[in-house]
Amino acid sequence: MALVEIRNVHKSFGNLEVLKDVSLSVEEGEIVTIIGRSGSGKSTLLRCINALETIDSGEILIEGQKIGPKMPNLKEMRQRVGIVFQSFNLFPHLKVERNITLAPTLTGRVSKKEARALAERVLAKVGLAEKIDSYPEQLSGGQQQRVAIARCLAMSPHLMLFDEVTSALDPELVGEVLKVMEDMARQGMTMILVTHEMGFARNVASKIVFMHQGRVWEEGSPAELFSNPRTPELQAFIGSTR
Protein backbone atom coordinates (compact mmCIF):
# COMPACT_ATOMS: atom_id res chain seq x y z
CA MET A 1 0.00 0.00 0.00
CA ALA A 2 1.16 3.52 -0.79
CA LEU A 3 2.00 5.82 2.13
CA VAL A 4 -0.15 8.55 0.59
CA GLU A 5 -3.03 7.78 -1.74
CA ILE A 6 -4.89 10.72 -3.28
CA ARG A 7 -7.95 9.70 -5.27
CA ASN A 8 -10.05 11.94 -7.50
CA VAL A 9 -9.83 14.97 -5.24
CA HIS A 10 -11.84 18.07 -6.00
CA LYS A 11 -11.54 21.31 -4.06
CA SER A 12 -13.14 24.69 -4.69
CA PHE A 13 -12.91 28.05 -3.02
CA GLY A 14 -16.33 29.55 -3.75
CA ASN A 15 -16.80 29.32 -7.50
CA LEU A 16 -13.14 28.71 -8.18
CA GLU A 17 -12.28 25.04 -8.64
CA VAL A 18 -8.66 24.81 -7.53
CA LEU A 19 -8.15 21.03 -7.59
CA LYS A 20 -9.81 19.09 -10.39
CA ASP A 21 -9.84 15.33 -10.09
CA VAL A 22 -6.35 15.08 -8.64
CA SER A 23 -5.01 11.57 -8.09
CA LEU A 24 -1.53 10.74 -6.92
CA SER A 25 0.14 8.04 -4.92
CA VAL A 26 3.35 8.30 -2.97
CA GLU A 27 5.24 5.22 -1.84
CA GLU A 28 7.30 5.06 1.31
CA GLY A 29 10.73 6.60 0.74
CA GLU A 30 9.68 8.44 -2.40
CA ILE A 31 10.62 12.06 -3.03
CA VAL A 32 7.82 13.66 -5.00
CA THR A 33 8.36 17.13 -6.37
CA ILE A 34 5.39 19.21 -7.45
CA ILE A 35 6.11 21.88 -10.01
CA GLY A 36 3.87 24.30 -11.86
CA ARG A 37 2.94 27.92 -12.29
CA SER A 38 1.72 30.11 -9.49
CA GLY A 39 -1.98 29.49 -8.88
CA SER A 40 -1.98 25.94 -10.26
CA GLY A 41 -3.08 24.48 -6.90
CA LYS A 42 0.22 23.18 -5.49
CA SER A 43 -0.07 24.69 -2.01
CA THR A 44 -3.73 23.76 -1.75
CA LEU A 45 -2.89 20.14 -2.54
CA LEU A 46 -0.20 20.03 0.17
CA ARG A 47 -2.58 21.63 2.67
CA CYS A 48 -5.25 19.05 1.85
CA ILE A 49 -2.78 16.23 2.50
CA ASN A 50 -2.25 17.58 6.01
CA ALA A 51 -5.97 18.25 6.47
CA LEU A 52 -5.33 21.99 6.81
CA GLU A 53 -7.95 22.30 4.06
CA THR A 54 -10.99 20.09 3.61
CA ILE A 55 -11.68 18.48 0.26
CA ASP A 56 -15.06 18.60 -1.50
CA SER A 57 -14.94 15.10 -2.96
CA GLY A 58 -12.56 12.22 -3.53
CA GLU A 59 -10.38 10.87 -0.76
CA ILE A 60 -6.92 11.11 0.71
CA LEU A 61 -5.46 8.20 2.65
CA ILE A 62 -2.31 8.31 4.71
CA GLU A 63 -1.02 4.92 5.80
CA GLY A 64 -4.42 3.57 4.78
CA GLN A 65 -6.38 5.99 6.93
CA LYS A 66 -8.84 8.33 5.33
CA ILE A 67 -7.99 11.82 6.46
CA GLY A 68 -10.30 14.75 7.05
CA PRO A 69 -11.79 16.85 9.83
CA LYS A 70 -13.87 13.92 11.04
CA MET A 71 -11.05 11.43 11.37
CA PRO A 72 -10.80 10.14 14.94
CA ASN A 73 -7.09 10.77 15.38
CA LEU A 74 -6.49 13.96 13.43
CA LYS A 75 -3.97 15.20 15.99
CA GLU A 76 -1.86 12.07 15.73
CA MET A 77 -2.00 12.21 11.97
CA ARG A 78 -0.74 15.81 12.04
CA GLN A 79 2.14 14.68 14.24
CA ARG A 80 3.11 12.04 11.70
CA VAL A 81 3.00 14.53 8.84
CA GLY A 82 5.41 17.45 9.16
CA ILE A 83 4.89 20.56 7.08
CA VAL A 84 7.33 23.39 6.46
CA PHE A 85 6.32 26.62 4.75
CA GLN A 86 8.08 29.45 3.01
CA SER A 87 7.84 31.53 6.20
CA PHE A 88 9.60 29.84 9.09
CA ASN A 89 7.03 30.69 11.78
CA LEU A 90 9.44 30.25 14.67
CA PHE A 91 8.40 31.78 17.99
CA PRO A 92 10.62 34.89 18.24
CA HIS A 93 10.51 35.08 22.05
CA LEU A 94 11.67 31.48 22.53
CA LYS A 95 15.15 30.08 22.16
CA VAL A 96 15.83 27.53 19.45
CA GLU A 97 15.72 24.72 22.01
CA ARG A 98 12.23 25.67 23.21
CA ASN A 99 10.98 26.23 19.68
CA ILE A 100 11.88 22.62 19.01
CA THR A 101 10.80 21.03 22.29
CA LEU A 102 7.48 22.85 22.75
CA ALA A 103 5.32 20.46 20.74
CA PRO A 104 7.08 17.23 21.81
CA THR A 105 6.76 18.12 25.52
CA LEU A 106 3.19 19.44 25.27
CA THR A 107 2.08 16.27 23.52
CA GLY A 108 3.92 14.10 26.01
CA ARG A 109 6.26 12.58 23.44
CA VAL A 110 9.24 13.37 25.67
CA SER A 111 9.69 14.46 29.26
CA LYS A 112 11.19 17.84 30.11
CA LYS A 113 14.36 15.97 31.05
CA GLU A 114 14.67 14.27 27.68
CA ALA A 115 13.73 17.38 25.72
CA ARG A 116 17.15 19.01 25.48
CA ALA A 117 18.75 15.82 24.20
CA LEU A 118 16.03 15.60 21.56
CA ALA A 119 16.69 19.20 20.48
CA GLU A 120 20.41 18.46 20.30
CA ARG A 121 19.78 15.39 18.18
CA VAL A 122 17.55 17.05 15.59
CA LEU A 123 19.68 20.20 15.46
CA ALA A 124 22.70 18.02 14.67
CA LYS A 125 20.75 16.63 11.70
CA VAL A 126 20.39 20.11 10.23
CA GLY A 127 23.94 21.13 11.16
CA LEU A 128 22.98 23.64 13.85
CA ALA A 129 23.92 21.97 17.14
CA GLU A 130 25.75 25.10 18.28
CA LYS A 131 22.64 27.32 17.94
CA ILE A 132 20.55 25.56 20.57
CA ASP A 133 20.60 28.54 22.95
CA SER A 134 20.16 31.25 20.31
CA TYR A 135 17.02 33.22 19.59
CA PRO A 136 15.60 33.09 16.07
CA GLU A 137 16.55 36.72 15.35
CA GLN A 138 20.20 35.83 15.93
CA LEU A 139 20.07 33.38 13.01
CA SER A 140 20.16 33.87 9.25
CA GLY A 141 17.07 33.04 7.21
CA GLY A 142 18.64 29.78 6.07
CA GLN A 143 19.45 28.81 9.65
CA GLN A 144 15.92 29.68 10.78
CA GLN A 145 14.47 27.51 8.07
CA ARG A 146 16.75 24.64 9.15
CA VAL A 147 15.47 25.08 12.72
CA ALA A 148 11.91 24.92 11.36
CA ILE A 149 12.81 21.62 9.69
CA ALA A 150 14.44 20.34 12.89
CA ARG A 151 11.29 21.26 14.79
CA CYS A 152 9.31 18.98 12.48
CA LEU A 153 11.86 16.19 12.82
CA ALA A 154 11.48 16.32 16.60
CA MET A 155 7.98 14.86 16.12
CA SER A 156 9.42 11.85 14.22
CA PRO A 157 7.25 12.34 11.16
CA HIS A 158 6.60 9.56 8.65
CA LEU A 159 6.07 12.09 5.90
CA MET A 160 7.36 15.61 5.31
CA LEU A 161 5.66 18.27 3.21
CA PHE A 162 7.67 21.29 2.05
CA ASP A 163 6.01 24.28 0.40
CA GLU A 164 8.57 26.46 -1.37
CA VAL A 165 10.78 26.46 1.69
CA THR A 166 13.64 28.24 -0.05
CA SER A 167 11.62 30.88 -1.90
CA ALA A 168 11.95 33.58 0.76
CA LEU A 169 15.70 33.10 1.22
CA ASP A 170 18.55 35.13 -0.19
CA PRO A 171 20.11 33.12 -3.02
CA GLU A 172 23.29 32.38 -1.09
CA LEU A 173 21.27 30.70 1.69
CA VAL A 174 19.23 28.38 -0.53
CA GLY A 175 21.92 25.71 -0.86
CA GLU A 176 22.25 24.96 2.86
CA VAL A 177 18.51 24.28 3.16
CA LEU A 178 18.42 22.12 0.04
CA LYS A 179 21.39 20.19 1.41
CA VAL A 180 19.46 19.37 4.60
CA MET A 181 16.51 18.20 2.54
CA GLU A 182 18.78 16.10 0.35
CA ASP A 183 20.27 14.45 3.46
CA MET A 184 16.78 13.66 4.73
CA ALA A 185 15.89 12.16 1.36
CA ARG A 186 19.00 9.96 1.46
CA GLN A 187 18.07 8.76 4.91
CA GLY A 188 14.78 7.50 3.54
CA MET A 189 12.29 10.16 4.59
CA THR A 190 9.19 10.25 2.41
CA MET A 191 8.81 13.79 1.12
CA ILE A 192 6.38 15.76 -1.01
CA LEU A 193 7.70 19.15 -1.92
CA VAL A 194 6.77 22.13 -3.98
CA THR A 195 9.81 23.91 -5.30
CA HIS A 196 11.10 26.18 -8.03
CA GLU A 197 14.58 24.68 -7.63
CA MET A 198 14.66 22.68 -10.83
CA GLY A 199 18.18 21.40 -10.18
CA PHE A 200 17.02 19.89 -6.91
CA ALA A 201 13.92 18.42 -8.56
CA ARG A 202 16.01 16.85 -11.29
CA ASN A 203 18.68 15.38 -9.00
CA VAL A 204 16.79 14.35 -5.89
CA ALA A 205 13.18 13.61 -6.87
CA SER A 206 12.02 10.09 -7.58
CA LYS A 207 8.90 11.50 -9.22
CA ILE A 208 7.90 14.86 -10.64
CA VAL A 209 4.32 16.03 -10.79
CA PHE A 210 3.53 18.97 -13.06
CA MET A 211 0.33 20.72 -12.03
CA HIS A 212 -1.53 22.97 -14.41
CA GLN A 213 -4.88 24.66 -13.79
CA GLY A 214 -5.68 22.44 -10.83
CA ARG A 215 -4.88 19.16 -12.56
CA VAL A 216 -2.00 16.72 -12.52
CA TRP A 217 -1.02 17.51 -16.08
CA GLU A 218 2.04 15.26 -16.34
CA GLU A 219 3.73 12.87 -13.95
CA GLY A 220 6.88 10.81 -14.27
CA SER A 221 10.56 10.44 -13.49
CA PRO A 222 12.72 13.59 -13.70
CA ALA A 223 14.40 12.22 -16.83
CA GLU A 224 11.06 11.60 -18.53
CA LEU A 225 9.55 14.94 -17.67
CA PHE A 226 12.51 17.24 -18.14
CA SER A 227 14.02 15.58 -21.21
CA ASN A 228 10.79 14.60 -22.86
CA PRO A 229 7.86 16.81 -21.83
CA ARG A 230 4.79 15.61 -23.72
CA THR A 231 2.47 18.60 -23.39
CA PRO A 232 3.00 22.14 -24.69
CA GLU A 233 2.14 23.41 -21.20
CA LEU A 234 5.03 21.57 -19.58
CA GLN A 235 7.35 22.50 -22.44
CA ALA A 236 6.48 26.16 -21.89
CA PHE A 237 6.90 25.84 -18.12
CA ILE A 238 10.33 24.24 -18.43
CA GLY A 239 11.31 26.91 -20.93
CA SER A 240 10.28 29.63 -18.47
CA THR A 241 12.51 28.24 -15.71
CA ARG A 242 15.70 28.26 -17.75
Ligand code: ADP
Ligand atom coordinates in the same frame (compact mmCIF):
# COMPACT_ATOMS: atom_id res chain seq x y z
P1 ADP B 1 0.01 27.55 -6.01
O1 ADP B 1 0.54 27.09 -4.70
O2 ADP B 1 0.23 26.59 -7.13
O3 ADP B 1 0.52 28.93 -6.39
P2 ADP B 1 -2.50 27.74 -4.61
O4 ADP B 1 -2.89 26.37 -4.24
O5 ADP B 1 -1.93 28.61 -3.57
O6 ADP B 1 -1.56 27.69 -5.90
O7 ADP B 1 -3.76 28.49 -5.19
C1 ADP B 1 -4.57 27.97 -6.22
C2 ADP B 1 -5.73 28.91 -6.46
O8 ADP B 1 -6.58 28.91 -5.32
C3 ADP B 1 -5.32 30.35 -6.69
O9 ADP B 1 -6.14 30.91 -7.68
C4 ADP B 1 -5.56 31.00 -5.35
O10 ADP B 1 -5.83 32.35 -5.48
C5 ADP B 1 -6.75 30.24 -4.83
N1 ADP B 1 -6.79 30.13 -3.37
C6 ADP B 1 -5.87 29.55 -2.58
N2 ADP B 1 -6.22 29.58 -1.28
C7 ADP B 1 -7.42 30.22 -1.24
C8 ADP B 1 -8.34 30.58 -0.20
N3 ADP B 1 -8.08 30.26 1.08
N4 ADP B 1 -9.46 31.22 -0.55
C9 ADP B 1 -9.72 31.51 -1.83
N5 ADP B 1 -8.93 31.21 -2.87
C10 ADP B 1 -7.79 30.57 -2.58
Ligand code: MG
Ligand atom coordinates in the same frame (compact mmCIF):
# COMPACT_ATOMS: atom_id res chain seq x y z
MG1 MG C 1 1.94 27.94 -3.42
